[in-house]
Amino acid sequence: xxxxxxxxxxESRVLTICPQPEDRVRLHEILRxxxxxxxxxxxxxxxxERLVLTRPHVVIxxxxxxxxxxxxxxxEAASLSNAPRVIVISRLADESLWTEVLNLGGYDVLPTPLVxxxxxxxxxxxxxxxxxxxxxxxxQPKALSEKENVKCATRQSL
Numbered sequence: 324x325x326x327x328x329x330x331x332x333x334e335s336r337v338l339t340i341c342p343q344p345e346d347r348v349r350l351h352e353i354l355r356x357x358x359x360x361x362x363x364x365x366x367x368x369x370x371x372e373r374l375v376l377t378r379p380h381v382v383i384x385x386x387x388x389x390x391x392x393x394x395x396x397x398x399e400a401a402s403l404s405n406a407p408r409v410i411v412i413s414r415l416a417d418e419s420l421w422t423e424v425l426n427l428g429g430y431d432v433l434p435t436p437l438v439x440x441x442x443x444x445x446x447x448x449x450x451x452x453x454x455x456x457x458x459x460x461x462x463q464p465k466a467l468s469e470k471e472n473v474k475c476a477t478r479q480s481l
Contacts, residue, residue: 335359336360336378338361338363338373339361339384340370340388341364342366346385353442353443354442354443354446359446366388367390370388378405380449380453381450381453382396383409383410383446384410386420393409393429401428409428409430413432
């Protein structure tokens with residue numbers, strides 16, 4: 324654990340969308356000491372709902388989900404006001420994936436198996452990046468986009 328990464332404020336939220344149980348457990352073990360509010364999903368369908376309802380600041384998703392891929396997660400996250408930073412995890416993390424993730428607006432790529440120091444550094448910096456952007460825009464909450472209003476209304480009616 325890095326001593327220079329202090330525990331996060333109570334409102335700091337991370338959503339993990341990982342079908343692999345060992346990755347979910349490992350992320351929880353690594354991030355729990357930093358006091359992130361962690362939410363987990365196994366599929367993109369479940370993750371998409373949690374993305375809108377819990378409004379995470381950082382999303383960590385597996386490159387290959389059973390019902391989608393990281394590009395769909397990134398696109399959906401980018402459509403939200405105060406868009407979360409998206410980190411992709413992959414067993415096949417290479418320069419090509421890293422370049423594609425960054426070019427499409429993702430924050431970073433983490434290779435699996437997950438290494439504590441690297442996960443800590445990347446997630447903490449992603450949260451800092453999200454928070455700095457929020458401060459630059461002012462602390463005023465943004466109105467929900469039309470897409471977010473439709474999603475919230477649809478989910479509430481289910």
